[in-house]
Amino acid sequence: MKNLHQIVISLFVVGIVIGLACSFSGASTISAAPAAAQPAPNFQPLEMRLINDPRPIRLPPPADFNPRRRAPSAANIVVNYLLAGQKLWSGTPSEVTCLTFPDQAKTAFNYAAQLAGSRFNSAVTTTIDACWGALPTGVLGRGGAADYKLSGIHFTGGVPDTWYADALANALAASDLDPANPEIQNAYGNTIDWYFGTDGNPGTQTDFVSVALHEIIHGMGFLPSFSYSSGTGSWGMGTIFPMPYDRFVYNGSGQFLLTSYANPSFALGDQLVGDNLFFRGTNATAANGGGTNYPKLYAPTTWSGGSSISHLDYVPFSATELMVYAIAPGQSKHNIGNVSIGVMKDIGWTTPAPPGTNYLYLPLILR
Numbered sequence: 001m002k003n004l005h006q007i008v009i010s011l012f013v014v015g016i017v018i019g020l021a022c023s024f025s026g027a028s029t030i031s032a033a034p035a036a037a038q039p040a041p042n043f044q045p046l047e048m049r050l051i052n053d054p055r056p057i058r059l060p061p062p063a064d065f066n067p068r069r070r071a072p073s074a075a076n077i078v079v080n081y082l083l084a085g086q087k088l089w090s091g092t093p094s095e096v097t098c099l100t101f102p103d104q105a106k107t108a109f110n111y112a113a114q115l116a117g118s119r120f121n122s123a124v125t126t127t128i129d130a131c132w133g134a135l136p137t138g139v140l141g142r143g144g145a146a147d148y149k150l151s152g153i154h155f156t157g158g159v160p161d162t163w164y165a166d167a168l169a170n171a172l173a174a175s176d177l178d179p180a181n182p183e184i185q186n187a188y189g190n191t192i193d194w195y196f197g198t199d200g201n202p203g204t205q206t207d208f209v210s211v212a213l214h215e216i217i218h219g220m221g222f223l224p225s226f227s228y229s230s231g232t233g234s235w236g237m238g239t240i241f242p243m244p245y246d247r248f249v250y251n252g253s254g255q256f257l258l259t260s261y262a263n264p265s266f267a268l269g270d271q272l273v274g275d276n277l278f279f280r281g282t283n284a285t286a287a288n289g290g291g292t293n294y295p296k297l298y299a300p301t302t303w304s305g306g307s308s309i310s311h312l313d314y315v316p317f318s319a320t321e322l323m324v325y326a327i328a329p330g331q332s333k334h335n336i337g338n339v340s341i342g343v344m345k346d347i348g349w350t351t352p353a354p355p356g357t358n359y360l361y362l363p364l365i366l367r
């Protein structure tokens with residue numbers, strides 16, 4: 001396997017070449033960014049896991065949510081249910097071979113997609129490829145962006161030199177930057193004792209709407225690029241560019257991970273498994289009490305692929321926030337949570353105004 005350090009150095013050179021080319025000839029070269037600048041295709045999607053937690057946690061949907069209406073500015077999210085035999089993350093360690101997506105699950109998933117879309121603005125329809133298939137024991141769902149776009153190269157908007165998840169890149173650009181492909185990829189475990197109702201009362205079962213909502217939010221950009229392997233920490237998915245989420249990750253001493261540690265390095269790896277990382281975004285922090293109450297991230301002392309860094313810490317956020325790494329049977333979270341909404345705003349999403357008479361009413365038939 002090619003040494004990651006070599007890849008990073010070679011991509012650094014490529015990045016300089018791109019930068020020079022763009023500075024010499026302006027926007028005309030922007031669409032000619034070489035494939036080598038793309039993130040590693042096997043970047044791991046994120047997961048939600050099953051946990052034992054007897055607390056009867058219930059987060060009802062926002063009071064203004066109605067599955068048949070949304071603000072005119074809100075995101076329209078549609079779902080493409082993959083057929084039996086199709087594959088997701090093909091050729092990577094996360095590959096899933098899809099089975100037939102159950103009709104009951106489709107109803108619940110559509111509800112979750114409406115709920116997610118109602119919270120964020122986008123003029124561009126977001127498409128999710130959704131797969132039903134075998135996931136490892138304890139994994140409920142797996143989700144991520146289908147691809148990433150580099151601001152300043154692939155689109156104008158956001159923070160330059162940053163990899164944006166497709167759905168967010170489209171929203172910032174107000175244009176579908178890759179109309180031939182979906183923006184989000186999700187898979188759900190076929191052996192879970194799921195509850196497919198949308199009323200948030202799963203009994204002893206695992207609430208599918210909650211897990212679907214969680215994975216959709218990951219796909220919309222609630223994800224870092226930090227990775228860990230054999231003690232080495234890295235970011236940028238094999239490139240020199242971070243994701244917007246990465247730009248808010250600090251340790252408890254106030255060190256900014258992107259500039260305080262070499263990429264890749266053992267020292268960065270130690271930070272990723274140090275249980276001492278925080279998200280210093282303005283909106284997320286304000287939702288957590290403001291001041292220096294930076295929300296703590298999930299960074300257990302043993303790296304957990306698909307879970308570490310990409311979630312708020314289970315303590316203290318499991319009772320109030322959807323974006324923690326696990327959920328227990330009997331619990332339901334149909335509200336993303338204020339801190340998680342804050343994270344989404346910090347990375348670049350905007351949110352619709354409170355409901356008013358200008359709300360659009362959607363067709364009565366939900367597929």
Ligand SMILES: [Zn+2]
Pocket residue numbers: 046047048214218310311324325
């Ligand atoms: Zn997750």
